[in-house]
Amino acid sequence: MTCVNVGDVIEVNGLTKRYGAVTAVKDLTFVVRPGHVTGFLGPNGAGKSTTLRLILGLNRPTAGSATIGGGPFARHRAGLRHVGALLDAGDVHGGRSAAAHLHALAAGNGLPRRRVAEVLDEVGLAGAARRRIGGFSLGMRQRLGIAAALLGDPPVLLFDEPINGLDPEGVRWVRGLFRRLAAEGRTVLVSSHLMSEMENTADQLVVVGRGELIAAESLAAFAARGAGASVAVRTPDPAELAAVLSAEGASVRPDGADGLTVTGLSATRIGELAHQRRIMLYELAPRTASLEQAFMELTADRADHRAADCAADRAGHRADRGAADRAADRARHRADALEGRP
Amino acid sequence: MTSARFRDLLAAEWIKLWSLRSTSWLLGLGTLAIVALAAQSSLDAYQGWPGFTAMEKARFNPLTEAFSGLAACMLMIGAGSLGALTIVGEYATGLIRTTLIAVPVRHRVVAAKVTVTATVTLVAGALVSAGTFGVSHVILSGRGVAVSVGDPGVLRVLAANALLAPVSALVGMGIGALARHTAAVVVSVCAALVIVPMFFRPTVHQWVNDLYALVPFYVWRTCLGLPQLRDDPALPTVAGSWAAFALWPLAAAAVTLIVVRHRDV
Numbered sequence: 001m002t003c004v005n006v007g008d009v010i011e012v013n014g015l016t017k018r019y020g021a022v023t024a025v026k027d028l029t030f031v032v033r034p035g036h037v038t039g040f041l042g043p044n045g046a047g048k049s050t051t052l053r054l055i056l057g058l059n060r061p062t063a064g065s066a067t068i069g070g071g072p073f074a075r076h077r078a079g080l081r082h083v084g085a086l087l088d089a090g091d092v093h094g095g096r097s098a099a100a101h102l103h104a105l106a107a108g109n110g111l112p113r114r115r116v117a118e119v120l121d122e123v124g125l126a127g128a129a130r131r132r133i134g135g136f137s138l139g140m141r142q143r144l145g146i147a148a149a150l151l152g153d154p155p156v157l158l159f160d161e162p163i164n165g166l167d168p169e170g171v172r173w174v175r176g177l178f179r180r181l182a183a184e185g186r187t188v189l190v191s192s193h194l195m196s197e198m199e200n201t202a203d204q205l206v207v208v209g210r211g212e213l214i215a216a217e218s219l220a221a222f223a224a225r226g227a228g229a230s231v232a233v234r235t236p237d238p239a240e241l242a243a244v245l246s247a248e249g250a251s252v253r254p255d256g257a258d259g260l261t262v263t264g265l266s267a268t269r270i271g272e273l274a275h276q277r278r279i280m281l282y283e284l285a286p287r288t289a290s291l292e293q294a295f296m297e298l299t300a301d302r303a304d305h306r307a308a309d310c311a312a313d314r315a316g317h318r319a320d321r322g323a324a325d326r327a328a329d330r331a332r333h334r335a336d337a338l339e340g341r342p
Numbered sequence: 343m344t345s346a347r348f349r350d351l352l353a354a355e356w357i358k359l360w361s362l363r364s365t366s367w368l369l370g371l372g373t374l375a376i377v378a379l380a381a382q383s384s385l386d387a388y389q390g391w392p393g394f395t396a397m398e399k400a401r402f403n404p405l406t407e408a409f410s411g412l413a414a415c416m417l418m419i420g421a422g423s424l425g426a427l428t429i430v431g432e433y434a435t436g437l438i439r440t441t442l443i444a445v446p447v448r449h450r451v452v453a454a455k456v457t458v459t460a461t462v463t464l465v466a467g468a469l470v471s472a473g474t475f476g477v478s479h480v481i482l483s484g485r486g487v488a489v490s491v492g493d494p495g496v497l498r499v500l501a502a503n504a505l506l507a508p509v510s511a512l513v514g515m516g517i518g519a520l521a522r523h524t525a526a527v528v529v530s531v532c533a534a535l536v537i538v539p540m541f542f543r544p545t546v547h548q549w550v551n552d553l554y555a556l557v558p559f560y561v562w563r564t565c566l567g568l569p570q571l572r573d574d575p576a577l578p579t580v581a582g583s584w585a586a587f588a589l590w591p592l593a594a595a596a597v598t599l600i601v602v603r604h605r606d607v
Contacts, residue, residue: 057446058439059606078346079446087443091436093362100361105444108354110346148440 008069008082008156008187009033010055015064017050023211024050027064030206030216032189034155037182039202039219040191043299047211048191049087052160056085068156078109080152087160089141094134098125098144101133106151119147124173138165146174156187163197175201195295209299225294230263231270234283241279248273258282351445351454359428359458369466372420373473376413380474383407384481391485404489405496405569408478409471409503414562415536417470417503418510421463422531425511426518428459429598433522438607452599459515460508460591467507471500495569498580502566502587509558509591510535516594519601535559544576551576561586 010032017025025047032038042048053059055066057074065072068083076082092101102116120126123143128136133144142165149157159178163171178201182188189206192198198205198219205222207215215222235241238260242252250265262270267286274281359365384407394402432438445451475491482488489496514531521527539559544551554560561583565571571580578586 053439053606056443058442074446074448076446077450078444079442080444083443085443087439088436091438091440093358093431093435093437095363095431096358096361100357104354104357104361105440107357108346108351108441108445110350148444 010066010068010156010187010189011070012051012055012066013064015051015054015066016062017047017054017059017211018062025054025061026211028208028211028213029064030213032187032206033204034187035182035185036204037178037188037190037202038204038206039198040189040206040208041195041198041295042191042193042208042214044193045210046193046208046299048193048208049160050211051208052085052087052158052189052191055158056083056087058087078152080105080109080111080148080154082152082154083156083158084149084152084154085158085160086142086145086149086162087158089138089145089165092133092141092144095132097130097132098136098147099129101144102148102151105148109152111152115151119150122150123147139167139170142166142174143170146177154186157181157189159188159190161191161193163192163194195292199291207295207298214298219291223291223294225298230261230287231265231267232283232285232287233260233262233270233274233281234258235260235274235279235281237279240277241274244273244277244279245270346445348450348454351450352458354445355428355454355458359462362431364427365424368420368424369462372416373466373470376409376416376470377473377477379410379413379416380408381477381481383410384478387487388481388485391487399487402487403569404478404482404487405475405499405567407482408474409499409567411563413470413474414503414506414559414567415540417467417506418535418559419532421467421507422510422514422517422535423528424463425459425514426527426531427514427524428455429515429518429602430522430524430527433518433607434524442607448603449599452595452602456512456515456595456598459511463507463511464504467504470507471504474503475500489569493569495571499567499569502562502583505587506558506562509587512591512594513558514594516597519598539563544574546576548576551578554578555582556586556589558586558590 012028012030012032015025015028016023028047028051040048040051050059051066054061055068055073057072067073073079073083096104098120099116102119103113106113106115117126117129120129123146125140125143125147128140133141136144142162146159146162149159162174166174178188178190190198190202203219205215205217205219206213207222215225232255233241235258238254238258242254242260245252245260245262245265248265248269250270251263253261255261265273267284271281271284274284384404387402387404387407391399432441441451442448479488479490491497491500510531513535514527517530517534518527521530536559539554539557542554542557542560544554544564555578561578565578565580565583566587571577
């Protein structure tokens with residue numbers, strides 16, 4: 001890819017989509033700029049895929065608008081030259097070979113045939129070019145979808161849950177690819193329902209829940225919304241250590257049989273206190289504010305498909321506040337459990 | 343960078359059509375089967391000819407041996423299914439999203455699909471029409487009862503036989519755009535093109551005859567597919583029959599265009 005693009009801006013303005021009584025996307029407004037990988041985050045059913053389809057003109061909005069490079073995407077005759085998109089790896093005909101699928105797409109956009117071999121090579125499917133897509137694994141279909149998105153060397157790229165089905169090597173490759181595309185000046189929007197997928201890839205975030213915007217800001221700003229930094233401690237004598245730390249003003253929560261999660265004291269200070277009281281420590285690990293936690297806290301009350309929420313929904317109008325609180329508690333618990341994830 | 347020309351879209355649809363194995367199988371085996379049917383039917387007539395009564399000999403229509411009502415049904419169902427699958431194959435698999443991201447201006451996609459499908463099935467229909475006529479002609483010439491292309495009405499019949507294919511293919515495409523589910527579409531295509539019109543017979547009610555005269559398979563059976571026509575007001579006219587042949591694919595193409603343009607995918 002030789003030509004360096006200056007990416008186009010994606011602008012979403014008051015975007016709303018209703019299906020009958022269900023509002024999938026509600027008054028969504030945000031901007032995605034070139035030169036960054038922007039993570040598009042939200043729980044399952046938050047309206048991410050609907051938003052991407054609205055941006056691509058596949059669905060018509062009930063209200064509001066979405067533009068790419070200042071105009072609606074649906075005006076283009078050769079879409080691949082303007083936007084590359086992978087919405088669903090299954091959006092292919094299983095009876096065609098990978099090469100035939102891409103060849104048809106390239107031909108329709110007046111792209112030279114050699115682009116097919118180039119993108120297949122780039123995504124690591126050169127050896128499977130002649131095989132029928134029906135026999136592909138999900139990971140291979142994701143790679144094929146990415147190949148299709150790259151065909152027209154577009155300034156804007158959209159990916160919906162591209163990590164699904166990729167093996168660890170594939171995940172690393174795709175993260176590198178997204179960062180490289182952004183570094184080339186392109187606009188890259190990547191959706192995910194897992195914060196951990198975005199932590200190492202995105203530098204901007206758009207977070208949605210139940211079709212509404214929760215945050216549109218940098219990754220760092222978003223992380224700062226989470227609970228403050230904490231320290232994980234393991235000791236054979238958690239009760240005594242907890243008493244000592246609490247006396248120093250820390251907030252201490254038990255974490256398993258011999259673990260504590262401490263907030264309000266630095267790891268250094270905890271080590272000093274333990275040394276003074278001759279309390280043995282097995283582990284002393286500072287943890288920065290977790291993005292996962294920030295994400296879970298902000299979306300806890302907006303996740304549509306959580307078991308706890310469903311139970312509350314079933315209770316219908318009689319769902320008391322207690323049930324909602326318990327659901328929120330469970331969500332927070334999960335957030336804590338996930339805190340240690342890389 | 344040049345923008346995509348319509349020629350490019352035709353190339354894309356051409357690749358899509360032929361990169362599915364089912365296309366070559368359907369067209370190849372279908373053509374062979376209908377030509378084989380013509381050979382078998384003509385051989386039967388050849389062998390039975392000495393035993394035919396004078397009445398049977400007087401009524402004998404060599405064109406029916408070449409391309410019978412059964413052959414017409416096979417051609418219509420085959421072409422109708424092929425046309426339907428060009429659309430259903432997109433919607434049922436989700437490929438339509440990939441297609442419309444690549445070419446966001448939807449009416450151009452539909453126009454290219456209609457052009458390629460109509461052209462391919464017209465060529466297939468012409469091969470079937472010429473092939474069945476040729477095979478039958480060779481066999482029946484042995485009894486001196488074959489007709490030639492120059493005889494009155496014969497070219498019209500051959501043209502009508504060939505046109506059954508693209509007419510059916512585009513009607514199939516329209517039904518495919520409306521119904522989208524493979525099984526439902528194939529059943530609807532068979533019903534609309536062949537099975538329901540099979541029961542139509544000229545009646546004493548002229549308004550019913552006028553309605554029947556709008557249906558492609560009916561006008562083929564009672565008018566376009568016959569070399570000699572009776573002057574009977576209950577039967578469709580040649581001009582009216584050609585109009586029915588034109589109306590259905592045009593209406594189907596319009597339906598496809600409207601549905602594809604307006605439906606969320």
